[in-house]
Amino acid sequence: MHFEYQIEGGNFTRAGFASSEIKKKLKQLNVDLGIVKRTVVATYEAEVNVVAHAYSGTIYVDFDEEKVVIRLVDEGPGIPDIEQAMKEGFSTASSTVREMGFGAGMGLPNMKKNADDLQVSSEVGKGTTVQITMHYQNPNNK
């Protein structure tokens, strides 16, 4: 199963839509609730990051028999130093975004904590791609 969702930079009203759709599909597939919860946290944070930082983005979701791969590709400013961005508390979010309770520098760390596998690649001035992989059955369930 393949799904795509569009994300509009700056439009917080739809943030979480794709995460909610993915949650429903995982539940239909009877995936363990703990794994569904981790998927939701990682995906929501990734969605919010695109809304908060990028101009636009697309989420590509592929469910196969063993796993779901969620790839968020955005057009945006990119991340100059990914290692720094992964650190808890580091944020470049605007004051408006912070006032909403986002931008506390917890997004990427939350993704790392919850995803089975997280890949982040970025090109400054072009955009960022985040790929989250979740296995339906994980013997090392976090």
Add this chain to the structure above:
Amino acid sequence: MTVQQLTEKLNLKVYGGKKGLGNEISGGYVSDLLSDVMGNADTGEVWITLQTHKNVMAIASLKDLAAIILVNNHQPEEDTLNQANEEGIPLLGTHMGTFEITGKLYELIK
């Protein structure tokens, strides 16, 4: 305890999401940082916050929270209220500040 019982005991306003008043409460979480709630709150908890925008409902829904309590007489924004009704997640309010309402909630469900 259900959300309905909680609203009666703490005299909370019910702004919307009445369909979920029968939700069972498993605990509470207090934070105004959305990523903190996303990362650390758990199913069935009541979330106490001063954030009134629509994203609180997205988080409550994604995390299967029992209800949200807005402190200090903060009013929900219109689209927040609409989504609370759509999702059936109770959106509650109190004149109390965060410290006071948290203490009372803790006493009731600890």
